[in-house]
Amino acid sequence: MTKTRADSLPGLPLCGRDPCLPLHRRRSFLGRAAGLALSTSALWQVSRIAMAGPLQAGLTFNATFPQSSGPGRFLAALSHSPAGSAHASVAQISPAQLPDRAADPQSLIVLSNQELFPPAGTPHPIPSHIAARLQPVAPLLVNPYFVVVGGSSGYQSMEQLLQHARQNPGAIRYGSWGAASLGHKYGAVLAKAAKADMAHVAYSTLSDLYAALDNNEVDWALGTGIGPAAAAHRAGLIRYLAIADAARDPRRDVPTMAESGGPDGIYFRAWLGLFAGAGAQGGTIESALPLLRAAVADPALRRLYPSMPPLEEITPSALQIYMQQEPSLLPRSATHYQNNPHN
Incomplete structure (x- = not known):
């Protein structure tokens, strides 16, 4: 023991x-x-994903986890949806490749909040000077x-x-x-x-x-x-x-933390977000947003993954808000994110 x-x-x-x-x-x-729902333990144990490749020809989802994992199944479903079938594919990379992909302004990277804001004393998958220059694109899954x-x-x-x-x-x-x-x-x-x-x-x-x-x-x-x-x-x-969120879940009649007598303004979430590589320009973000918005609007994919955010949250600013609301015991290693015109 x-x-x-x-x-x-x-x-x-x-x-x-x-x-x-x-x-x-x-x-x-x-x-x-x-x-079919994602397992939260699998979500954090195997949630490093990088997207790279010639963006004009399509997006390649390079994953460091098995396709049988929760995030792997989600990305596979996304790439095979009507929105993604002609524009996205899935391939694997090793965890050691993640920092290089994060430093590439032409790459798109999926990170969990566990990885982006790890507790003190745990390894950070991306050096802080690179993580600080990642560009938010949109949230993908929010629980x-x-x-x-x-x-x-x-x-x-x-x-x-x-x-x-x-x-x-x-x-x-x-x-x-x-x-x-x-x-x-x-x-x-x-x-x-x-x-x-x-x-x-x-x-x-x-x-x-x-x-x-x-x-x-x-x-x-x-x-x-x-x-x-x-x-x-x-x-x-x-x-x-x-x-532990700002509003009640419409699927469950459960009060918020504040309504139940707990501290106000505390938000606990498991989320996956899409980021563009350090120093990325607007073209990298523009290449991903139409695919993501079309996928989120697909009723069949949403039935499989109801944790996808609503269409109006497929924006850089929505992901930025999730990052700002992330509770932390210590100062974040990545606190500055450049503004972009796609919020």
């Missing part, structure tokens, strides 16, 4: 008064749950996180949960799908904003995490409205307590 220590994560020490609790390993039926509790939990609101945490320092435990994961980082951000001392427990998979919630091993965690979290919710293992 492996222990994750707080002092192994500089800048991310909020694991209660003691080192982070042991990593649990458990098999559950959720590990066998299947569906807001919910605060989730066990199906039999007595907590009915964020106010009740956080009040208990303040009154009992270190007694409330939140789980995540790994040390330095978004679940760990965002949990620490929430604890800091709420002025509450909470312990962190790292699990090896999302399936293990949600089984632990059902068994009351931890008090709360984060989960999206898709993938393993949705399967656990349908099975009654977890319950959505609040959405």
Whole structure:
């Protein structure tokens, strides 16, 4: 059984008064749950994508992850959609090629917020001086996180949960799908904003995490409205307590963080964004936007991937807003993004 220590994560020490609790390993039926929705664990473990090639002749999606992964399936579906079939293809690159592609102004790169804003002490896939010159093109997939509790939990609101945490320092435990994961980082951000001392427990998979919630091993965690979290919710293992976004999800009658008594202005999301390489000019961005907008407007593709943003958000400025709203415990490594006329 492996222990994750707080002092192994500089800048991310909020694991209660003691080192982070042991990593649990458990098999559950959720590990066998299947569906078309993206898995958030796969989203961050395998989400480096680069697009390159002669833009006038079409876009080549060069991916560093298997096509069987969530992002890989999404890009394959995008390239085979009516919008992309004549203009896009998918190929693979190695992770070592990513910095060079990011430095190429003719390249288009897909990055997750985990990669663009990694917690302190974790590797950054792109040098900061290159990342700072990336040009936002548009968001591709956006999944807001919910605060989730066990199906039999007595907590009915964020106010009740956080009040208990303040009154009992270190007694409330939140789980995540790994040390330095978004679940760990965002949990620490929430604890800091709420002025509450909470312990962190790292699990090896999302399936293990949600089984632990059902068994009351931890008090709360984060989960999206898709993938393993949705399967656990349908099975009654977890319950959505609040959405960490600016507005309610129209598909679920769940209050926002502020409405439920939690801190206001905190947004926890898993997103993939498309960026042009460092110093890119307008032509690189213009080559991608029509394809993306046509794909988002495709009803068949949207049925498969409802996490695609609405058509009006397929803009550089929309991606810039997601970046600006990204919670961080430390100053971002990439804080300056050049303006372009395509917002």
